[in-house]
Amino acid sequence: MKIAIDYTPAALQGAGIGRYTRGLVDALLPLLGEDDQLTLLYPRGDAPFARASWPERVRVRRLPLPDRWQTILWHRLRAPLPVDWWTGDVDIFHAPNFLLPPVRRAKTLLTIHDLAFMVRPQYAFPDLRRFLEKAAPRSIARADHILADSEASRQDAIRLFGLEPQRVTVVGAGVEPRFRPLPPEETAAVRGKYGLDGPFVLSVSTIEPRKNFDGLVRAFAQARREARFPHHLVIAGGKGWLYEPVFRAVEEENAGDIVHFLGFVPDEDLPALYNLAELFAFPSHYEGFGLPVLEALACGTAVICTDVSSLPEIAGDAALLIPADDHDALVVGLLRLLTDADARDELAARGPARAAHFTWDAAARRLWDAYRAVIGLR
Numbered sequence: 001m002k003i004a005i006d007y008t009p010a011a012l013q014g015a016g017i018g019r020y021t022r023g024l025v026d027a028l029l030p031l032l033g034e035d036d037q038l039t040l041l042y043p044r045g046d047a048p049f050a051r052a053s054w055p056e057r058v059r060v061r062r063l064p065l066p067d068r069w070q071t072i073l074w075h076r077l078r079a080p081l082p083v084d085w086w087t088g089d090v091d092i093f094h095a096p097n098f099l100l101p102p103v104r105r106a107k108t109l110l111t112i113h114d115l116a117f118m119v120r121p122q123y124a125f126p127d128l129r130r131f132l133e134k135a136a137p138r139s140i141a142r143a144d145h146i147l148a149d150s151e152a153s154r155q156d157a158i159r160l161f162g163l164e165p166q167r168v169t170v171v172g173a174g175v176e177p178r179f180r181p182l183p184p185e186e187t188a189a190v191r192g193k194y195g196l197d198g199p200f201v202l203s204v205s206t207i208e209p210r211k212n213f214d215g216l217v218r219a220f221a222q223a224r225r226e227a228r229f230p231h232h233l234v235i236a237g238g239k240g241w242l243y244e245p246v247f248r249a250v251e252e253e254n255a256g257d258i259v260h261f262l263g264f265v266p267d268e269d270l271p272a273l274y275n276l277a278e279l280f281a282f283p284s285h286y287e288g289f290g291l292p293v294l295e296a297l298a299c300g301t302a303v304i305c306t307d308v309s310s311l312p313e314i315a316g317d318a319a320l321l322i323p324a325d326d327h328d329a330l331v332v333g334l335l336r337l338l339t340d341a342d343a344r345d346e347l348a349a350r351g352p353a354r355a356a357h358f359t360w361d362a363a364a365r366r367l368w369d370a371y372r373a374v375i376g377l378r
Contacts, residue, residue: 001371004087004106005094007040007060008067011047014264015206015237017113018049019291020149020173021096027174027364032057039087043067061086074101075135092371096147098132100139107374110143111171112136114288114309115156116210123209123285125241137161145374147171147367149289150310171367173289174360181300181352182275190272194262200232201338202277202301204270204292205284207261208240212283212306214249219283219330221253226331229338233281236273238264274299279337279344282306283322283330290314294358297351302344304333318354320347 010021025040032038036057042050043063054060063070063086073079083093083101093103096111117124117132124132140146140161146168148154154168190196201220205211213235220233233255235246250259265273274280280296282305287293290311296303303319305311312321320337322329337344 002090004039004090007042011042011050027360111147116286152310175298179298187272204236206240207243214245217249221255223334236262236265298355302347318350
């Protein structure tokens with residue numbers, strides 16, 4: 001097979017869809033046979049997360065325009081400039097980030113990671129929501145096959161777009177072996193790097209309304225006032241959009257001395273960071289997959305998260321699930337796990353076994369099967 005993948009999110013984005021795409025492509029490489037070829041396409045300009053070198057059967061093609069102009073031409077102006085001009089003749093073109101460019105001859109697959117802009121539109125940046133409400137359905141209609149990163153996202157796509165169930169396949173994420181319980185000597189450098197002297201609750205994600213960090217700050221501050229436990233709250237993630245309410249919550253709760261923002265944390269620091277935390281909290285309003293939950297479980301860290309969208313299928317019985325949008329439930333859950341070490345340890349012990357169900361190898365094989373099916377191979 002000759003496969004082309006839009007590698008733009010992997011090359012440009014450090015978190016979220018970027019990490020998903022990098023993990024999937026890296027796991028796909030061992031599946032390539034002598035007669036297979038993979039072409040990776042991404043725009044000109046800085047590509048801080050792209051690999052420096054690739055195996056022999058991988059070609060890299062750079063588009064002549066930056067990502068923003070590429071999006072304007074293909075998805076706002078809808079210019080009929082086929083992506084095949086840059087990929088060459090391929091059997092499959094895979095767009096892993098909601099939007100499918102014009103394609104002349106190849107069979108096409110499109111990945112949708114979540115449909116939060118439709119399911120929870122109040123938490124999306126208005127301009128982005130309006131753009132995706134128009135552009136994403138057009139891409140979905142043109143794609144030969146749709147990929148979703150969880151069963152929850154698959155069901156959303158079927159329901160919202162009236163898709164036939166057999167047209168949508170789940171290709172989830174995996175967790176790398178480096179996310180595992182670590183001894184103290186392997187986490188000491190990260191503890192010192194970020195000044196994490198005492199016990200803390202961790203949350204990891206881009207700061208945006210959907211992640212409910214303002215709710216987490218308020219619930220944590222209330223729980224700490226009630227129980228006076230020594231833990232601080234540490235939030236690791238860059239600023240996304242509409243993040244002002246999170247910092248306003250810190251001010252209104254007078255929590256500036258117990259809530260700490262690390263900003264974007266490099267991938268290599270994440271395993272130690274999860275290990276250092278006594279509890280991982282993820283009170284998101286909606287998730288297409290929830291990779292941070294999976295990574296925390298793999299590291300043997302107790303997890304509390306909401307019971308919405310994909311999170312129950314990821315966490316199973318290895319996390320304390322609480323109702324979304326329920327402030328009191330979040331307070332009670334934090335109090336329970338931060339004052340009861342036995343309950344916390346019981347959850348932590350379940351995490352690695354649960355995370356072992358999700359591997360990048362298995363995800364890549366599901367993707368490979370989808371590629372073969374869409375061009376009529378079995």
